[in-house]
Amino acid sequence: xRILLYEIRKAILSPVILALTVIFLGFNFFLIYVNxxxxxxxxxxxxxAHTYGTEINDEMLQEMKSNYEASLAQVNxxxxxxxSKTYESMDAFYSDRSFYVPETFSEEEIQFFxxxxxxEFYYFNSFHLEESYLSFDPIKIAEYEMKIYGISGxxxxxxxxxxxxxxxxFNEVKDNNEYKHLFPAQSxxxxxxxxxxxxxxxxxxxxxxxxxxxxxxxxNFEFDRGTYLLTYSSKRGRRLWLDKFYAALIANVSIxxxxxVVSLTVxxxxxxxxxxxxxxxxxxxxxxxxxxxxxxxxxxxxxxxAAVILAYLLIILFTLMTVVLARWIRNSYLVFxxxxxxxxxxxINQAVxxxxxxxxxLGSFTPVHLILNSFVWFMQRALTFTAYYESxxxxxxxxxxxxxxxxxxxxxxxxxxx
Amino acid sequence: xxxxxxEMKKIFHPVMxxxxxxxxxxxxxxxxxxxxxxxxxxxxxxxxxxxGVEMVEKYGHELDENELKDFxxxxxxxxxxxxxxIQSDQExxxxxxTSYQEYIDMANxxxxxxxxxxxxxxxxxxxxxxxxxxxxxxxxxxxxxEFVHERYGYSYIEGKLTDKQEKRIQEIVQSGxxxxxxxxxxxxxxFQTISQSIxxxxxxxxxxxxxxxxxRDYKNNMFGLQYSTKIGRSLFMKKVAAGMLSAFIIITxxxxxxxxxxxxxxxxxxxxxxxxxxxGSVYWYDxxxxxxxxxxxxxxxxxxxxxSLLAIFVSSxxxxxxxxxxxxxxxxxxxxxxxKKRALPLEAFFITRSQWEIGFIYSVxxxxxxxxxxxxxxxxxxxxxxx
Numbered sequence: 001x002r003i004l005l006y007e008i009r010k011a012i013l014s015p016v017i018l019a020l021t022v023i024f025l026g027f028n029f030f031l032i033y034v035n036x037x038x039x040x041x042x043x044x045x046x047x048x049a050h051t052y053g054t055e056i057n058d059e060m061l062q063e064m065k066s067n068y069e070a071s072l073a074q075v076n077x078x079x080x081x082x083x084s085k086t087y088e089s090m091d092a093f094y095s096d097r098s099f100y101v102p103e104t105f106s107e108e109e110i111q112f113f114x115x116x117x118x119x120e121f122y123y124f125n126s127f128h129l130e131e132s133y134l135s136f137d138p139i140k141i142a143e144y145e146m147k148i149y150g151i152s153g154x155x156x157x158x159x160x161x162x163x164x165x166x167x168x169x170f171n172e173v174k175d176n177n178e179y180k181h182l183f184p185a186q187s188x189x190x191x192x193x194x195x196x197x198x199x200x201x202x203x204x205x206x207x208x209x210x211x212x213x214x215x216x217x218x219x220n221f222e223f224d225r226g227t228y229l230l231t232y233s234s235k236r237g238r239r240l241w242l243d244k245f246y247a248a249l250i251a252n253v254s255i256x257x258x259x260x261v262v263s264l265t266v267x268x269x270x271x272x273x274x275x276x277x278x279x280x281x282x283x284x285x286x287x288x289x290x291x292x293x294x295x296x297x298x299x300x301x302x303x304x305x306a307a308v309i310l311a312y313l314l315i316i317l318f319t320l321m322t323v324v325l326a327r328w329i330r331n332s333y334l335v336f337x338x339x340x341x342x343x344x345x346x347x348i349n350q351a352v353x354x355x356x357x358x359x360x361x362l363g364s365f366t367p368v369h370l371i372l373n374s375f376v377w378f379m380q381r382a383l384t385f386t387a388y389y390e391s392x393x394x395x396x397x398x399x400x401x402x403x404x405x406x407x408x409x410x411x412x413x414x415x416x417x418x
Numbered sequence: 419x420x421x422x423x424x425e426m427k428k429i430f431h432p433v434m435x436x437x438x439x440x441x442x443x444x445x446x447x448x449x450x451x452x453x454x455x456x457x458x459x460x461x462x463x464x465x466x467x468x469x470g471v472e473m474v475e476k477y478g479h480e481l482d483e484n485e486l487k488d489f490x491x492x493x494x495x496x497x498x499x500x501x502x503x504i505q506s507d508q509e510x511x512x513x514x515x516t517s518y519q520e521y522i523d524m525a526n527x528x529x530x531x532x533x534x535x536x537x538x539x540x541x542x543x544x545x546x547x548x549x550x551x552x553x554x555x556x557x558x559x560x561x562x563x564e565f566v567h568e569r570y571g572y573s574y575i576e577g578k579l580t581d582k583q584e585k586r587i588q589e590i591v592q593s594g595x596x597x598x599x600x601x602x603x604x605x606x607x608x609f610q611t612i613s614q615s616i617x618x619x620x621x622x623x624x625x626x627x628x629x630x631x632x633x634r635d636y637k638n639n640m641f642g643l644q645y646s647t648k649i650g651r652s653l654f655m656k657k658v659a660a661g662m663l664s665a666f667i668i669i670t671x672x673x674x675x676x677x678x679x680x681x682x683x684x685x686x687x688x689x690x691x692x693x694x695x696x697x698g699s700v701y702w703y704d705x706x707x708x709x710x711x712x713x714x715x716x717x718x719x720x721x722x723x724x725x726s727l728l729a730i731f732v733s734s735x736x737x738x739x740x741x742x743x744x745x746x747x748x749x750x751x752x753x754x755x756x757x758k759k760r761a762l763p764l765e766a767f768f769i770t771r772s773q774w775e776i777g778f779i780y781s782v783x784x785x786x787x788x789x790x791x792x793x794x795x796x797x798x799x800x801x802x803x804x805x
Contacts, residue, residue: 014740014741015741016740016741016744016745017740017744019744020744020747020748023748209747213740213743213744216739216740217738217739217740224637224738224739225738226637226639331739332738332739332740333629333630333633333739333742333743334433334437336739336740336743337437337441337626338437340441341437341440341441341444344444344448345440345444347448348444348447348448351447
């Protein structure tokens with residue numbers, strides 16, 4: 001136990017690791033800061049959701065309608081006095097270029113205008129929600145994507161075989177009204193991309209870098225220092241390798257936790273999601289360019305939790321990968337760069353297969369593709385045709401690398417130290 | 419000299435060379451390959467490129483007034499050809515279109531016309547008729563040339579121009595430099611992305627190769643031995659020299675390889691064109707495209723040699739491999755960002771870029787590594803051998 005603790009301390013308290021962690025945290029804060037211009041809007045949307053509830057139904061629409069019409073009438077009263085004009089909608093008001101809004105109206109009035117136009121946006125969109133949602137066609141999207149990526153032959157067959165599942169899930173979302181919920185609209189505020197792409201991707205890449213550094217450092221510590229003959233002939237002996245392995249795992253998971261907890265705490269304190277924790281992620285307002293529904297009926301909170309869990313699994317997986325490399329390469333510098341190359345090779349593996357082959361599709365079932373596409377995790381997409389894309393990928397690679405680590409652990413017990 | 423050669427042998431260790439090769443293959447495939455195999459990239463880039471080639475072949479590297487007239491005549495001929503095409507095409511006849519002008523008027527008309535749109539998409543995308551792609555580009559070129567006094571340089575600068583910028587634009591227009599034939603889209607755009615990717619690739623390769631230079635000796639406990647030899651502590655400078663020489667060799671090798679590959683893009687015909695062309699952007703200096711490429715290579719050398727010296731310094735102060743990577747990583751990120759944003763000539767000499775800023779960046783890049791190495795050298799001469 002004491003040895004394990006010392007190994008962990010060695011990793012985490014190494015000045016470079018600490019400094020990098022701080023720099024990465026600073027970078028994440030910077031990312032939040034440069035995107036913080038939407039935070040007031042999000043507050044207003046929360047307020048809106050608080051007033052009407054997040055679920056969209058006839059009753060709520062009715063209430064929204066009457067409030068919207070009342071607000072619009074008030075707006076028209078104001079504009080009548082100021083510029084002697086009335087408008088059919090806030091859209092028409094803002095497209096009128098005959099006057100300059102900030103000069104003509106007071107701060108308070110402008111705020112009211114903004115509130116009304118927000119209400120208008122959500123009322124109009126909620127009113128046409130069903131139509132808009134039904135205009136999505138998972139099969140059409142799939143065919144389009146296959147055309148873009150030039151997928152044909154058996155690969156296309158494989159995807160087409162899944163169409164039943166696509167449609168089934170689509171109908172399920174339609175029937176249980178998962179899509180009928182208020183959420184910050186992605187076409188305007190892009191919060192999904194901000195949180196699950198910008199933030200998550202940098203979190204993942206940062207902790208991936210630290211993972212490789214820490215693992216290479218801990219596993220090869222004795223070889224780097226030239227103390228291996230001493231330590232591995234002590235009473236603890238070669239079992240130390242296992243201690244190091246656990247130490248690396250624990251250290252990586254802790255660093256990821258630190259990065260994750262601090263960054264996400266700051267994120268959610270800047271961007272308010274107060275009313276939206278239990279809104280289904282497949283809400284129409286959460287649809288973006290590359291996704292519009294999740295394979296699972298997850299609330300935003302569930303989705304976030306699932307993403308966090310997947311992030312942990314991926315980091316553990318990459319730890320295993322580095323451990324395997326560090327077993328055979330006794331120089332942490334080379335381990336780092338070999339890992340980079342391996343990462344790159346896995347990333348471009350699809351180039352080897354023709355796009356008609358099923359292997360081409362399976363080529364995206366890798367942790368590298370997962371880590372680079374965090375914003376479409378658990379989302380229904382044509383190219384990752386199954387609902388179990390994430391599970392299959394993680395499970396398969398875990399089996400491979402756990403076996404590899406077992407083999408390494410065994411082989412290390414009897415290997416030549418020189 | 420022999421020591422330097424021996425040190426360089428250590429840098430070019432076979433295992434390192436192998437990884438160097440893999441890194442370069444990957445970087446090439448991920449970042450450079452596309453700009454070489456897919457140039458010009460789609461349409462109308464291809465048409466712009468073809469028109470540019472045609473113009474240079476016909477008019478030389480500058481377009482004077484008579485040549486502009488001729489170019490207009492060519493446009494009229496093209497339009498006539500388009501008319502003939504339209505007249506002989508059944509689909510146009512069905513819609514009652516008899517000339518190119520009628521077609522354009524209908525396509526750009528106020529009302530959306532389903533049939534015209536379908537026809538356009540067939541002509542442009544399914545059949546890919548060159549004429550219909552080229553005519554608008556030719557019209558744009560003529561327009562750019564005719565309004566060069568009013569528009570050149572202003573269209574892509576936000577806000578007000580400073581006196582200096584104004585003067586520079588006037589200078590280019592007055593002196594006739596602006597008549598240069600240089601299709602900046604797609605030639606310059608392509609060069610911009612590819613030169614950045616090449617610089618980044620070489621940067622990564624060089625840092626990878628030379629960073630372990632000092633730490634290898636530290637790991638093998640060589641310092642005690644080295645300091646007590648006849649050469650003693652002046653070995654430090656020899657190793658620095660070996661590192662810089664290796665960096666220079668690697669850069670030269672990769673520059674030859676990658677720019678050699680770039681030369682297969684068939685941009686040779688534009689090499690003597692001035693980059694301050696009415697078809698392109700405004701720069702602070704009068705360069706031909708060839709000079710611009712040479713300047714880019716020179717700047718690439720400067721950036722990477724500066725970073726190499728810094729890497730050598732980091733190597734000399736670190737006690738394990740992880741610290742080297744940990745320190746070099748943020749530095750690499752900064753340089754990467756500079757290369758992408760402003761350090762290479764195309765961005766550095768752009769009219770909106772303050773030349774003081776660029777001077778400052780390059781001074782920092784030269785001074786800091788030299789100062790760091792100098793400090794380390796001084797410290798090295800008096801430091802305790804057991805430290």
